[in-house]
Amino acid sequence: MSSDVRFTDFKSDKQPTWCPGCGDFGTMNGMMKALAETGNDPDNTFVVAGIGCSGKIGTYMHSYALHGVHGRALPVGTGVKMARPDIEVMVAGGDGDGYSIGAGHFVHAVRRNVDMSYVVMDNRIYGLTKGQASPTSRSDFETSTTPEGPKQPPVNPLALALASGASFIAQSFASDALRHQEIIQEAIEHDGFGFVNVFSPCVTFNDVDTYDYFRDNLVDLQDEGHDPNDYEAAKEVILDSDKEYQGVMYQDENSVPYHEKHGVTEDMSEIPDGAPDDAMDLVREFY
Amino acid sequence: MAEDLNWAVGGEAGDGIDSTxxxxxxxxxxxxxxxxxxxxxxSRIRGGYTAYKIRTSVEEVQSVVDRLDILVALTQRTIDENLDELHDGSAIIYDGERSWEAEIPDEMTAVDVPLKSLAEDAGGAIMRNIVALGAACEITGFDVEYLDEALEKRFGGKGSQIVENNKEAARLGQEYVAENYDLEHLGYSVETTxxxxxxxxxxxxxxxxxxxxxxxxxxxxxxTPATSIMEYLTGRIEDYxxxxxxxxxxxxxxxxxxxGARAGARAMTATSGAGIDLMTExxxxxxxxxxxxxxxxVQRSGPSTGMPTKQEQGDLNMALYGGHGEVPRFVITPTSITECFWKTVEAFNLAEKYQTPVFLVSDLAMSVTEQTFPPEAFDMDDVEIDRGKLVDDDEVDEWLDAQGHFRAHAVTDxxxxxxxxxxxxxxxxxxTGLEHxxxxxxxxDQDERVQQVDKRYRKVETAQEEENWDYREFGDEDADNLIISWGSNEGALVEALDYLKEDGIDVRVISVPYIFPRPDLSEEIEAADDVIVVECNATGQFADLIEHDVLTRVKRINKYTGVRFKADELAEQITEQLSAEVPA
Incomplete structure (x- = not known):
């Protein structure tokens, strides 16, 4: 790992095809800066991307990366980290990837507390398929498939994480570049599963949850004197549906990541040229 | 043919049948x-009948047969379920003090042993099955000291008192039979080596x-029945x-x-039934x-939930064709328990050499069958590891483009x-899963698309040329009768050869462990008068492939009852098929 890594080293030379003004630009910049700032470089970083607009991030960043099956980014990241505890793993996806098709994996990734970060670009809409309701869309949000709105409450991903036993829950806003980067950095540095829900507005299909909306309504927990180690206080802000919060809501000071609990510390890519030396013991066990 | 003894213990699920x-x-x-x-x-909704059956001989045994000599019956149903396999010389060990009244056909020998009371004398009713094992030793003249060794292995971790109690239970069972019965006329004996x-x-x-x-x-x-792979690895793989x-x-x-694999580890997953459907994604x-x-x-009976604890070889098409689009893959089907070991080793080498999914298709019958082998059958010195084109820091340079990007999907010869x-x-x-x-x-880009598709399939062509995709062969190489099989049917077929030989029927058996790529059987089929494909499914998935390969019709033996082939049954069916017409 070299000390002179710049965030642009994490940028590929492929031009993003996101719509001009898409929140994902800001989200990605913050991710790259946070990775560089925490001493990582592209050769020791693995980015797993989901499917959807957000999933394209693997193409626009430069690192080891896999762009996989819709909804399964977290399991892939889990496998990478278990096999290679020495590698920095960051999983990125959208609200559909994480809270709809991949919701089951989200719950269990949170429970497992694998030492990686998970950045969800939440635009409260399906953008790549041109504007259908997402699991975080408002109940009255009219779309092509929900002309009168979904008529169901949006998923509260922060509460879902809390209920699943999360050790780190945060939220940021793609447009607040400095704070967004700081929060992602904290997620990376957290000993365990660092989950950040990022408000990443869709300028094409969502005219409700816009930059202006978030600018007008965002409350930064840092300014509120919020103590992220206080579980009860975290519960309160997470369940408060009247406000849009930014900041680290909850961090378990005593978080023990998966690899420590399970003693998974070896670089599994290193194996002998033949069977292990004492492998005949495995056979003798069957006497 | 092997001088064998067929023994079983049966009862309700939860009676400790498996461990006994x-x-x-x-x-x-x-x-x-x-x-x-x-x-x-x-196998039925009511009740939970379960049995563990053993065929034993001083010679190698590779199949079950339709015969049961000694049965430890903890329930009447155990007797009823096995009436077809029991014979006049069979001995049935049961506990006459239990609440059920055993109905045992007169021609068989009923051996009433107070299993529970004797177990209590030895230290606890829980050991009643061990009392039955002692009784079985006496009937067969099998030295109970061998049982002691197995009891030490099974209970050694629980302390010497438990081991001693169990040994005592076995002896009480043995002595009870010795004192109360004279069963020498049954003629059972267990030779040791x-x-x-x-x-x-x-x-x-x-x-x-x-x-x-x-x-x-x-x-x-x-x-079920894949879980035991996971259970085996848990607690052992950590040591490595x-x-x-x-x-x-x-x-x-x-x-x-x-x-895990993308991170550089040799990684695997295993599943069965509906699990493979989900993984298809x-x-x-x-x-x-x-x-x-x-x-x-590890195939089990389908479709849907099917018969989850029953045998079937119904996933061949799934392994070959599962998934949308065209997915290059290798499909390997171990044909015996030793081959389960060696083909697994081979699967990992193929996966890394060709950077491609390898399907290791086993089945329920092999997953639950325990079989003896000389330890040399798993000689670890013969395990070779080939990691293919894994590059290190220095070798990477050869594969960078003009801008310094690594060509992970470089188009190569x-x-x-x-x-x-x-x-x-x-x-x-x-x-990525996107074309790239x-x-x-x-x-x-159309050209890049075609280049990548071709390159992926070129790996399969390369493997076809460079790797060994041979079949395994048994019986008479020059016989006019050719039997082709895949997967776990091999053992039963090999033993069926003995039965067929007794009837003067010569047969050549080809057992195929590679389904894709697979050996070309044109010449072998051309040379035979009769060709029969044997498999545990209803539609003949492998027979269809062979017909497709050689453009000729074959005869088929299909079993989809949920039970694996037995050697004697298979011999009968082969004889029948040999005189049957080839389908039009």
Whole structure:
């Protein structure tokens, strides 16, 4: 790992095809800066991307990366980290990837507390398929498939994480570049599963949850004197549906990541040229 | 034909049937005898009948037969379920003090032993099955000291008192029969040898093969009958720096394994039934991202939930064709328990050499059958590891484009691209389920698309040329009658040869462990008068493939009752088919 890594080293030379003004630009910049700032470089970083607009991030960043099956980014990241505890793993996806098709994996990734970060670009809409309701869309949000709105409450991903036993829950806003980067950095540095829900507005299909909306309504927990180690206080802000919060809501000071609990510390890519030396013991066990 | 003894213990699920059977099987193996076991699980909705059956001989045994000599029956149903296999000389051990009144056909020998009372005398009713084992030793003249060794192995961890109590229970059973019955006329005897055998099942062989091959990461979701691979690895793979993770479902399991493989570990997952359906979602990604991954499918009876504890070879088409689009893959089907070990090792090498998914298709019958082998059958010195085109920091340079990007999907003559794993300097790249260019970046360019599809299939062509895809052969090479089979039917077929020979029928058996790529059987089929394809499914999935390959009709023997082939039954069916007409 070299000390002179710049965030642009994490940028590929492929031009993003996101719509001009898409929140994902800001989200990605913050991710790259946070990775560089925490001493990582592209050769020791693995980015797993989901499917959807957000999933394209693997193409626009430069690192080891896999762009996989819709909804399964977290399991892939889990496998990478278990096999290679020495590698920095960051999983990125959208609200559909994480809270709809991949919701089951989200719950269990949170429970497992694998030492990686998970950045969800939440635009409260399906953008790549041109504007259908997402699991975080408002109940009255009219779309092509929900002309009168979904008529169901949006998923509260922060509460879902809390209920699943999360050790780190945060939220940021793609447009607040400095704070967004700081929060992602904290997620990376957290000993365990660092989950950040990022408000990443869709300028094409969502005219409700816009930059202006978030600018007008965002409350930064840092300014509120919020103590992220206080579980009860975290519960309160997470369940408060009247406000849009930014900041680290909850961090378990005593978080023990998966690899420590399970003693998974070896670089599994290193194996002998033949069977292990004492492998005949495995056979003798069957006497 | 082997001078064999067929023994079984049966009762309700929860009666400790499995462990009782396993102890007796181990005792026989310790005595230098070969053992082949099978299990009956609950097959009807009511009740939970289960049985553990052992066929044993001083010669190798590879199949079950339709005969039962000694039966330990803990329930009447155990007797009823096995009436067809019991014969005039059979001895049935039961507890006459129990509440049920045993109905045993007069011609058989009823051996009433107060199992529970004697167990209580030895220290606890829980040992009643061990009393029955002692009784079985007496009937067969089998030295109870071999049973002691198996009891030490089974209960050694629980303290010497438990071991001693169990030994005492066995002796009380033995003495009771000796004092109350004279059964020498039945003529059972158990010869012993000085040979040392190991006793293991197919799933244990797959797990052991995985560790030997350097597999360090296993992700799975419990499902019968694949779970025991996961259970084998848990607690053992850690000794080699590996880890087993129980995923939330099969969708996750295969993606975790994929992640482990992309990180550079030899990784695998195993499943069965509906689990393989869920995993199908990710087959294409494994292939297009060119990730070395071993996916084991321990087949069980389908479709849907089917008969989850029953045998079937119904997933061949799924393994060959599962997934949307065209997915290059290898399909390997071990034909015996030793082959479960060796083909697992081979699967990991093929996966890494060709950076492609390898399906290791086993089945329920092999997964639950415990069989004896000389330990040399698993000689670890013969395990070879080939990691293919894995590049290090220095070798990466050869594969960078003008801008310094690593060409992870470089178009090469043999179709295989270099592989850099995380941490390799300058090897950073993306891989994706999208069609991509050499760098792994999305493309819809027609030329690049064709280049990548061709390169992926060129790997299969290269493997076809460079690897050994031979079949295994048994019987008479020059026989006019050719039997072709895949997977676990091999053992029963080999034993069926003996029955057929007695009837003067010469047969050549070809047992195929490779379904894709597979050996070309044109000449063999051309040379035969009669060709019969044997498989445990209803539609003849492998027979269809062969007909497609050689453009000629074959005869078929299909069994889809949920029970594996038995040697004697198979011999009968082959004889029948040989005189039948070839289908039009």
């Amino acid at each position: 059977g396993k102890i007796f099987a181990q005792a026989l193996a310790r005595a230098g005898r070969h053992v082949f076991t099978s299990k009956d699980f609950a 000085d040979n040392d055998y190991v006793l293991l099942n197919g799933n244990e062989a797959i797990g052991m093969g995985a560790i030997a091959a350097g597999c360090r990461f296993y992700a799975g979701y419990p499902i 720096g590996g880890h087993v993770v129980q995923a939330e479902d099969e969708l996750s399991a295969i993606n975790m394994a994929l992640g 990710t087959f294409g990604l494994v292939a297009t991202s060119e990730t070395p991954l071993v996916i084991a499918d 043999d179709g295989v691209s270099p592989r850099a794993i995380p941490g390799t300097v300058d090897g950073a790249h993306m891989s 260019d050499e760098l792994g970046r999305r493309t819809e």
